[in-house]
Amino acid sequence: MNFIAGLWTIKEFLNCLNLFESLATQTNPNRLRTELISTRIYMVLMTIAIVILALFTALENTTQSINIQNPSQDTFDRYYSEYLTRLQSEYSTTFQCSCSQIEIPYRTFxxxxxxxxxxxxxxxxxxxxxxxxxxxxxxxxxxxxxxxxxxxxxxxxxxxxxxxxxxxxxxxxxxxxxxxxxxxxxxxxxxxxxxxxxxxxxxxxxxxxxxxxxxxxxxxxxxxxxxxxxxxxxxxxxxxxxxxxxxxxxxxxxxxxxxxxxxxxxxxxxxxxxxxxxxxxxxxxxxxxxxxxxxxxxxxxxxxxxxxxxxxxxxxxxxxxxxxxxxxxxxxxxxxxxxxxxxxxxxxxxxxxxxxxxxxxxxxxxxxxxxxLFSAYYAKCAPALCTYTFTERNSFLKVLTTLLGVYGGITVALRMCIPYAVHFWRNRKVGNPIQRNRGGFFLAKSDKLKCSVFSYYIATSSKYTEHDEDSNN
Structure with missing residues (x-):
């Protein structure tokens, strides 16, 4: 029963959620109805936009390039080992170092x-x-x-x-x-x-x-x-x-x-x-x-x-x-x-x-x-610059950063467009205006009544919960 009650609470919360609440909401039931519809459309579009953007960013490959100046032999070996590991994956990768001395006598190594x-x-x-x-x-x-x-x-x-x-x-x-x-x-x-x-x-x-x-x-x-x-x-x-x-x-x-x-x-x-x-x-x-x-x-x-x-x-x-x-x-x-x-x-x-x-x-x-003697060869080669380029999928942090970066823009765009679109849609000139106004009025009054009852239920439940805790204490 608690689970069902919890689901009902969530449902009613979403039904009464109003992200576009204004002062006219208290006196104008039609305005409340418009705001509730706008909120639901906003939530759906925002969810779709975030999911699509998250999937696109997560599946996108990015190429990174690292330049290493005068690498030591240990540094060279470390990057080359990483290069070999990445080479086994499906992503492209390159690792090149240019020798400062091209001709090296065999006798030295x-x-x-x-x-x-x-x-x-x-x-x-x-x-x-x-x-x-x-x-x-x-x-x-x-x-x-x-x-x-x-x-x-x-x-x-x-x-x-x-x-x-x-x-x-x-x-x-x-x-x-x-x-x-x-x-x-x-x-x-x-x-x-x-x-x-x-x-x-x-x-x-x-x-x-x-x-x-x-x-x-x-x-x-x-x-x-x-x-x-x-x-x-x-x-x-x-x-x-x-x-x-x-x-x-x-x-x-x-x-x-x-x-x-x-x-x-x-x-x-x-x-x-x-x-x-x-x-x-x-x-x-x-x-x-x-x-x-x-x-x-x-x-x-x-x-x-x-x-x-x-x-x-x-x-x-x-x-x-x-x-x-x-x-x-x-x-x-x-x-x-x-x-x-x-x-x-x-x-x-x-x-x-x-x-x-x-x-x-x-x-x-x-x-x-x-x-x-590889060490002798490397000392003669003495690479001045190494370039390590690799391609990989975006990390979770990259995806999260991208979402946070565009979230504000999407929110502003949806908040600006959705209320006007819903208002225009609800006031379109179709059918009998008197009948449409009456239907909209009754739906708006019904929504307002449901939300009032839900608010009273939440307030009463909170009061009883506090009273039970005081009694137990």
């Missing part, structure tokens, strides 16, 4: 280090090892004997390591001497990705150049038919004539082939044999290298028509094995090296049986690390 295969820093590419492999009698050994081929092949291996190291150093130095063109300040993530991509390109381009050089050296040796000093691809044989003259002519060597066949170095360069130690001599071969029982094998190492080609197809398997290395060292008693000088398999990600060609095609690189 990036450092590249690398590590080569352990063989390139081992004793096996040192002058002491290579010199001790040399023997004045090496030409008397069987050409596929390691004592004959080992010195030349390890010289080539040392040269490959040296050239790879020089190529990497030169490429890195050239790269670090170049400049990063950065008219706009890069974010830390973009800076890192771009710098590391450029550093990685240095690696891949240097490897590609080195591979082309390897192929050039190999093809030059094969196409030109260069004769090795150890006469592994061809030999100069002497032929005597009855008149006592002699003539030397080249004779292509013959190697053991697959399935008991023969391999001719004059036709192909892919004639290989396991490097080993033999109890035979060069003059016994006559250019034909037959399979013989070896005294000891050098696992993974090959000899062939050309030392360089055979080296590329060899592996360093034996030099990761202390037993294999110790067996080799028994044939070089003057070498001050032990089986403990083997290559450490834990220092490489390559398998021991990886061919030297695959190592060389990767420039013997074990590790390639890039260290970028």
């Amino acid at each position: 990036i450092n590249i280090t690398y590590k080569l295969h352990p063989v390139c820093s081992s004793v096996f590419v040192s002058h002491s090892w290579i010199n001790l492999l040399f023997s004045p009698d090496m030409t008397y050994y069987y050409p596929i004997d390691f004592r004959s081929s080992g010195n030349g092949q390890f010289q080539l291996l040392a040269s490959l390591c040296l050239f790879a190291n020089q190529a990497l150093n030169n490429a890195i130095d050239d790269f670090l001497s170049n400049f990063l063109l950065s008219p706009l300040t890069l974010s830390s993530a973009s800076f890192k990705n771009q710098s590391e991509a450029n550093a990685e390109f240095v690696k891949t381009s240097t490897i590609s150049t080195f591979r082309r050089l390897l192929n050039l050296v190999r093809d030059t040796s094969l196409v030109n038919g260069l004769q090795p000093a150890m006469q592994t691809s061809s030999m100069e044989l002497l032929d005597s004539y009855p008149n006592g003259t002699m003539e030397a002519y080249p004779y292509s060597t013959i190697w053991p082939g697959d399935y008991n066949s023969e391999c001719f170095c004059g036709l192909t360069s892919v004639c290989y044999e396991q490097a080993a130690f033999f109890d035979e001599y060069a003059y016994e071969t006559q250019g034909v290298f037959e399979k013989s029982d070896s005294l000891e094998n050098v696992t993974g190492f090959l000899v062939g028509c050309y030392a360089f080609d055979a080296l590329l197809n060899s592996s360093l398997t034996c030099f990761f094995d202390s037993i294999c290395l110790s067996n080799i060292l028994t044939y070089f008693p003057t070498i001050n090296i032990t089986g403990d000088d083997i290559l450490n398999i834990n220092q490489t990600h390559f398998e021991p049986n990886t061919t030297i060609e695959n190592l060389a095609k990767n420039l013997f690189i074990e590790d390639w690390s890039k260290e970028t």
Whole structure:
């Protein structure tokens, strides 16, 4: 019942609400009727206007722009983080900072280090090892004997390591001497990705150049038919004539082939044999290298028509094995090296049986690390001005401020227009004037009576409420 009574009270309050009350209201019922109608129209139009304006303002997007002078790195990171957050929304946003220095040397903010295969820093590419492999009698050994081929092949291996190291150093130095063109300040993530991509390109381009050089050296040796000093691809044989003259002519060597066949170095360069130690001599071969029982094998190492080609197809398997290395060292008693000088398999990600060609095609690189310093880059860039522009929906405070700003204007306009419009509408010349005046008079008297009763009811209720409170006290 209290709820229903409350609703009735609100209804009657709205029915009797008069925002245009004047002195004539007490004596002129028609004027009261006009004022009540004007009040109701005013309330409806005001509500509609406020709702429409509130919705329009709340749904409207506004663009804001913030300029930051000489931002620190922390300030830049904070605004950029906010920019990324806003970028995920449906509203447009931009954040740009102009570098005061556009050309920034890579050397100031990036450092590249690398590590080569352990063989390139081992004793096996040192002058002491290579010199001790040399023997004045090496030409008397069987050409596929390691004592004959080992010195030349390890010289080539040392040269490959040296050239790879020089190529990497030169490429890195050239790269670090170049400049990063950065008219706009890069974010830390973009800076890192771009710098590391450029550093990685240095690696891949240097490897590609080195591979082309390897192929050039190999093809030059094969196409030109260069004769090795150890006469592994061809030999100069002497032929005597009855008149006592002699003539030397080249004779292509013959190697053991697959399935008991023969391999001719004059036709192909892919004639290989396991490097080993033999109890035979060069003059016994006559250019034909037959399979013989070896005294000891050098696992993974090959000899062939050309030392360089055979080296590329060899592996360093034996030099990761202390037993294999110790067996080799028994044939070089003057070498001050032990089986403990083997290559450490834990220092490489390559398998021991990886061919030297695959190592060389990767420039013997074990590790390639890039260290970028965004703080150093930002200090060189030194942005003088950053502009942060973003679009967003109006906040509640913005909507409220807008409503308060136009409320006064809407109120004045409605208060000026509505009473005249209602008065004009009620006094329009339609129908019987006497009947219209009588109807309006009775409606006005009825409204006045209702409002008087409602006022009396409110006053009586308030009086009883105060009396009940006094009684309770």
